[in-house]
Amino acid sequence: MDLQRSFFVFGMFFILFLIWEIWKSSLNVHVNQLTHKNYEINLKNYHSENNIFITTDVFHIKINLNGGDIEKVQLLNFKNTLNSPDPFVLLDIKDNFLYHTISGITETNNFQKNSFKKKPTYMVEGKFFKLDKNKTELRIPLIWISNNGIKFVKTFIFKPNSYDIKLEYKIYNNTNRNIDVVMFGGLRQTISMLNNKNSENISLQTFRGAAYSTDNLKYEKYSFDSILKKNNLNVTTHNGWVAMLQQYFAAAWIPDNTQTNTFYTTKFHDDIAEIGFYSNVIHVEPHSQKICISKLWIGPKIQEKMAVLVPNLDLTIDYGFLWFLSQPLFKLLKFLNNIVRNWGTSIILITLIMRGIMYPLTKFQYQTMNKMKELQPKIDKIKKDYSDDKRKASEKMLLLYKKEKVNPMGGCVPMLIQMPIFLALYYMLVSSVELRHAPFILWIKDLSSQDPYYVLPILMGFTMFLIQHITPNNNSIDSIQKNIAYIVPVIFTLFFLWFPSGLVLYYIVSNLVTIIQQKFILNRFSKIKI
DSSP states (O other): OOHHHHHHHHHHHHHHHHHHHHHHHHHHTOOOOOOOTTOOOOGGGGGOSOEEEEEOSSEEEEEETBTTEEEEEEEEEEESSTTOSSEEEEEEEOSSOEEEEEEEEESOSOGGGOOOOSOOBOBOSOSEEEOOTTOSOEEEEEEEEOTTSOEEEEEEEEOTTOOEEEEEEEEEEOSSSOEEEEEEEEEEEEOTTHHHHTOOOGGGOOOOEEEEEOSSOSOEEEOHHHHHTTOOOEEEESSOEEEEEETTEEEEEEEOTTSOEEEEEEEETTTEEEEEEEEOOEEEOTTEEEEEEEEEEEEEOOHHHHHHHSTTGGGGSOOGGGHHHHHHHHHHHHHHHHHHSOHHHHHHHHHHHHHHHTHHHHHHHHHHHHHHHHHHHHHHHHHHHTTTOHHHHHHHHHHHHHHHTOOTTGGGHHHHHHHHHHHHHHHHHHHOGGGTTOOOSTTOOOTTSOOTTOHHHHHHHHHHHHHHHHSOOOTTSOHHHHHHHHHHHHHHHHHHTTSOHHHHHHHHHHHHHHHHHHHHHHHHHHHHHO
16 A cells, blocks of 8 residues: 555544544533532622632632632643733632532531531631742641530641642540541532633543542543533542543542542532542540541642652543553653753654654555555556456455565555554643643744644645655556545645644654655665666
8 A cells, every 4th residue: 555545544544533532522521401409509608708818839829718618729830821921720719610629527427418508617827828938838727616615627738849738637526525527528610611611622622520540440530411410429449539620730639548438429509510538437536636638639730740649640641542652752752851941842853753763664665665566567467357357356466465575555554653653642732731831933832732823734734745746656546546645635734723733743744754754765766776
């Protein structure tokens, strides 16, 4: 099979892949409007002015003392949009949208039946807190004393350059009776506004929803649609985490793994989804104290930091079914970027490296094409001699291939290998936060988004057309096949208009390498014949 047919096969495969990805994305963002009249949330209750504010080198956080929940998180090292001076807001509560944490200790052994409408109001010394540069941690204790004299201290612990927050609960039982408590943590998010918030082009749509990890499951997605349809999660585990995911960012609870926890999902009001955990009953004897620990990740999906914090949390960087290729490709890309300090240049280098590794296969491809071209007169004669017997013609051609030691499918091998590499790079570019807003040169300010002037897609289409033009034609290809082969670059150009510019850059460099290698190899063949 020659290069033109390979391009056609690759084009059809890629178009089918795009259709599949778009269909999956439409499932992820589907919203089923259901009502739950037995539970109501008054959003005005979330706008209490009884707040405290925390600033670290990576966070600006608002905590509502009514419940001690994190209601707003700004990520100071990430911009909201490419040219915006404002930091990216991950968690927030507005009139028509909420995304926040819930957490605490409650005196109950049946978490699911307790709606926690009446939250404790904590006391704290101060309103503004800042992690100084010379400090290794910032501790903010919130104190609440129940009517029967039980003291609860909920301490938030922040560290420099860290997106994980430690929550330490201390229960002081000053009574003469045993008490049973449950630790819980959860994430709540409005679903109906996500279609508007995620109005990016179709090529960049990634999974947005819940996910979890348990003793038996390393990583499992749980769509918002399933939560709204009340297909609720209810699983018991020692290890693991629960999370809400979106492109590049995640919020996740990591409960204490020294005890058994239950992971759950539930639906509130019309379209508020919640995923969380609650612990087994914790017994606190009279005049004694207990300490309970949980952790919270709020921030970018940074692979190495997530992996250290808790097993399998790094799997939230969803590289799809080709993760085994995307992960090493990203590690190589990051290594190159540490040297050249430019992600675009790193993409060029990784393309050259991959094409260099595949050079023997490329050479084999052109050898096969050249042999097939030499055998074409014999193939045409067989077709003519056995025009009335297709089966006999096929048998004769197979014998000819065997005698000449030619594999007609050999020309497809490099293309078949490039397909998964290309798709792995696609997943890597749309999932790795390090490439978000990463500039290249001149007008390319964000390698993870489309070229604003469509220069790169047009160049890519031109290089594809050039490859088609300089590739030696096989006489067996009819005019229809030739026309289709030239239509493929046009189709690719149209699709690539909205693809990440980093991916288009990879394909341009790969095509340029193909042109150079093709010229070099075919010139060597012509010299050998002379």
